[in-house]
Amino acid sequence: MSAGRPDNVRHHRTENQQIQQLTRGTITAFQESITKPRPTYKNSTAMVTRRVHKRQMLLVEDEDVTQIIEYTLGYCLLKYNIDLHAIVIEANHIHRVDTDADGIRPKFIGAFHSLVARQLNRHYDESDSFFSGKQTSIVHNEEAGDILNRIVYTMGNPVADGIER
Numbered sequence: 001m002s003a004g005r006p007d008n009v010r011h012h013r014t015e016n017q018q019i020q021q022l023t024r025g026t027i028t029a030f031q032e033s034i035t036k037p038r039p040t041y042k043n044s045t046a047m048v049t050r051r052v053h054k055r056q057m058l059l060v061e062d063e064d065v066t067q068i069i070e071y072t073l074g075y076c077l078l079k080y081n082i083d084l085h086a087i088v089i090e091a092n093h094i095h096r097v098d099t100d101a102d103g104i105r106p107k108f109i110g111a112f113h114s115l116v117a118r119q120l121n122r123h124y125d126e127s128d129s130f131f132s133g134k135q136t137s138i139v140h141n142e143e144a145g146d147i148l149n150r151i152v153y154t155m156g157n158p159v160a161d162g163i164e165r
Helices: 007-033 063-080 105-123 144-160
Strands: 044-051 082-089 093-100 137-140
Touching (some): 044 105, 082 144, 093 144
């Protein structure tokens, strides 16, 4: 006993303090793992890049891989009313420039990447993450000239990477 209180009361308070400390740590860790919200605008054009997990070369030129990506892309473009301006699929990442008429690019990205990942995991007989756990890169255009710059970057990327000459 200390200061007229039973030991179990002091122990209880210490336990509560420990729980509060753990809870604070859990909340902080949880908040750090949440991606920051991004603005979504109607009629916005952006360059979107998504990498394969560990930059593995899984988007190779293969008839089945090409068919999966083309079909899934076409399906999602129609479903979410996205206009495609340019796309380049390299062995370990995809660059795309598109316009989102309805302001629902996140839904399009989620559906497209999820469907491609599930189909290609099945194709490769894998079950792990297909795409990188890092947030998809979305570069919005600030000025009209930015759209052309993003398309040139996208289409020139294989040359810059030494894949095409």
